[in-house]
Amino acid sequence: MKKKFSIKNIISSLLMLGLTLGFSSCEDVNDWGVDDSFNRIFSPVTFETAQVGATSVSLRFSSVPNAQSYVIEFSKDSLQFTTITNTVEILADDIVLDPNSTSKLYLATVKKLDPESRYSARMKVTSNNGLPESRWVTLTFKTSGEQIFDAVSNITESSATLTWEAEAEVTHIILSSGGTKKQIDLSPSNITESKLELSDLKENTSYTVEIYNGDRKKGTKSFTTAQKISGDGKRYTMTGTENIVDFLNAITESEVVLVIPSSAKFEIGDAWTLPAHIKSLTLWGLSGEGQAAISLKEIKLDNAVSSFKIWIHNMTVTGTDASADYVMNDNPTTARTISEFKMDNCTISAFRGVFRMRAALTVGLIDIDNCIISNIGSYGIISIDAAAVSVKDISLKNSTVYKLNNTNVITCKSKPVSISINYCTFYDAQAKDKYIINFDGKAANVAGTFSINNSLFGASDASVSTRATNPKIESTFVYDSYKTNDYAVASNYPLTGVLDYENTSTNLFTDPANGNFKIKDTNIGGEKQPGDPRWW
Incomplete structure (x- = not known):
C-alpha cells in the first residue's frame, strides 16, 4: 500500500531541518580575523585651505567626535613629510568656528611661513577615549610673495616714489625693465624713512621693483x-568730455599745454578763434588706444x-571741407611773428591746406614730423602765399604724403632760409603739372639750402606727368x-639726383591705393631704408 504525503507534511519537515542547522551554527558567529589598526578615531572629512598669504595660511577642517586635539604638520618636500618644518597642536576645546561656514567647519591659522614657498600640510586627530590617533589627511599649497610695499606714488615720466612698512628690515631694491636689472642699495636714511x-x-x-632683506624678498x-609731456606753459589735463573752445577761453595763462586723453573727440565744426591773450598753445594727445581727434575749419588768431x-x-x-578748410590760415592785418608751427605724430586730412601764410607774417620754424597727410586740396601742405611773408626753416620728415588734390606739396612766394625733406613717402602727391615745390617760378625764391633725402616717390598713373620744382633745378x-x-x-622739371626703382608702386608698397605703404621689396635702398620709417 502506498503512503500519501501532503504538502503540509513536507513544509513542516523543511522548517525542522532549518531550525536544527541554525542552532548548531550559533556557537561561533565570527570565525575570521580582525585588523585592530582600523579601530581608531576618525580623520576629519574636510581639510582644505581657506586663505593663503605670504607668510601665513588658514586651514579649514571638520571636527571629529571624541577628539582630544588636532595636530598639523608642515613640510616643504611635496607630501613626503620627511622633514617637518612646523608642528601645531590645537586642543579640541580651542578650535575656532569659521564664521563664513554654513556647515560648521573650523579654522586654524598658522603664521611664520616663508613667502613664495610650496608647502605640504597634514592633519591627524588624537582621541579622548583611548582610541589610537586618526590617519593623516593631507594637502599642498604655495604661499604668495611677501608684500611690504605701499603703492608706488608721484609717478612722472622720469621718477617715482617707493614707500614700505615702517621699521621693516630691508637691505636693497632690484629695479627691472625690459630684461635689464639694477640693484639699488638702501642707505640708512632710506631704511629709517x-x-x-x-x-x-x-x-x-613699465618697471618692476622688488625689495629684499638679504636674500629674502x-x-x-x-x-x-x-x-613725457612737453610744451611751454601751464598744463591742463582734460577728460575729453569738455567743450575745448570754452575750456581754453576760461584759462587766463598766456602759455598753455592741453593734455588730451586718447579717447577725446572734439568736433568744433567751425573756425576756432583763440583767445587774444594766448601766446603759446600745445595740444598734447596722450598715447593709448586710438588717437585723440579734433575736427575744425581752421585755427584763427586774434588780430x-x-x-x-x-604745437599739435x-x-x-x-577739416570739415577739403576745398575750404585749413589747420591754420594766417592773414594778419598787422605784423605778427609765429616762432613755431609744429605738428608731430599726427594724422592730417580733409583740408584745403595745412598751413597757409599771408600778409606781414614772420615764421621761424615749420616742423612736420612723423605724420600721415592725405586728401589735401589746392593749397598743399605749406603755402607761403605772399611775398611779404618771411619764413626761416621748413622741415618735413618721417612722414607720408598721399592723395593731394590739384596742388603743389609746398609753395613759396618768398624765399625761405632752408627746406629739408627727409625720410618721407610720397604717393599721388601732386596733380598733373603740379610741383613738389613751386618757388613761384622765381630763382630768387629758391631756399638758401634745399635738399630731399632718403625719400620715396610713387604714383598710381604713369600717364600723369608731375614736376619737381619751379623753376627747375638742375644741380643735385x-x-x-x-x-x-x-x-x-617732366624732363624739363627734373627731380635731379633721384634714383630709379625699376618697378611699379604696387611692387614696392603693399596696398598704396588704400594708404598701406608697407615695403614689400626690402632690397630698395639697402641699409638706409628710404621713405617713411613706419612702413619698414
Whole structure:
C-alpha cells in the first residue's frame, strides 16, 4: 500500500531541518580575523585651505567626535613629510568656528611661513577615549610673495616714489625693465624713512621693483612711468568730455599745454578763434588706444596777437571741407611773428591746406614730423602765399604724403632760409603739372639750402606727368631717394639726383591705393631704408 504525503507534511519537515542547522551554527558567529589598526578615531572629512598669504595660511577642517586635539604638520618636500618644518597642536576645546561656514567647519591659522614657498600640510586627530590617533589627511599649497610695499606714488615720466612698512628690515631694491636689472642699495636714511626716490627713469616705460632683506624678498610692485609731456606753459589735463573752445577761453595763462586723453573727440565744426591773450598753445594727445581727434575749419588768431607758437602732438586733425578748410590760415592785418608751427605724430586730412601764410607774417620754424597727410586740396601742405611773408626753416620728415588734390606739396612766394625733406613717402602727391615745390617760378625764391633725402616717390598713373620744382633745378638736390617707374617726372622739371626703382608702386608698397605703404621689396635702398620709417 502506498503512503500519501501532503504538502503540509513536507513544509513542516523543511522548517525542522532549518531550525536544527541554525542552532548548531550559533556557537561561533565570527570565525575570521580582525585588523585592530582600523579601530581608531576618525580623520576629519574636510581639510582644505581657506586663505593663503605670504607668510601665513588658514586651514579649514571638520571636527571629529571624541577628539582630544588636532595636530598639523608642515613640510616643504611635496607630501613626503620627511622633514617637518612646523608642528601645531590645537586642543579640541580651542578650535575656532569659521564664521563664513554654513556647515560648521573650523579654522586654524598658522603664521611664520616663508613667502613664495610650496608647502605640504597634514592633519591627524588624537582621541579622548583611548582610541589610537586618526590617519593623516593631507594637502599642498604655495604661499604668495611677501608684500611690504605701499603703492608706488608721484609717478612722472622720469621718477617715482617707493614707500614700505615702517621699521621693516630691508637691505636693497632690484629695479627691472625690459630684461635689464639694477640693484639699488638702501642707505640708512632710506631704511629709517622707509622711502626711496627713483630717478632717471624712461618715460612711458613699465618697471618692476622688488625689495629684499638679504636674500629674502619682502615685496614686489609694478608701475609704468608717465608719458613725457612737453610744451611751454601751464598744463591742463582734460577728460575729453569738455567743450575745448570754452575750456581754453576760461584759462587766463598766456602759455598753455592741453593734455588730451586718447579717447577725446572734439568736433568744433567751425573756425576756432583763440583767445587774444594766448601766446603759446600745445595740444598734447596722450598715447593709448586710438588717437585723440579734433575736427575744425581752421585755427584763427586774434588780430591783436603779435607773437604766437603752436604745437599739435599725437592727434587726428581733420577739416570739415577739403576745398575750404585749413589747420591754420594766417592773414594778419598787422605784423605778427609765429616762432613755431609744429605738428608731430599726427594724422592730417580733409583740408584745403595745412598751413597757409599771408600778409606781414614772420615764421621761424615749420616742423612736420612723423605724420600721415592725405586728401589735401589746392593749397598743399605749406603755402607761403605772399611775398611779404618771411619764413626761416621748413622741415618735413618721417612722414607720408598721399592723395593731394590739384596742388603743389609746398609753395613759396618768398624765399625761405632752408627746406629739408627727409625720410618721407610720397604717393599721388601732386596733380598733373603740379610741383613738389613751386618757388613761384622765381630763382630768387629758391631756399638758401634745399635738399630731399632718403625719400620715396610713387604714383598710381604713369600717364600723369608731375614736376619737381619751379623753376627747375638742375644741380643735385635729391639724395639716396627713389622713384617708381610709374612716377613720371617732366624732363624739363627734373627731380635731379633721384634714383630709379625699376618697378611699379604696387611692387614696392603693399596696398598704396588704400594708404598701406608697407615695403614689400626690402632690397630698395639697402641699409638706409628710404621713405617713411613706419612702413619698414
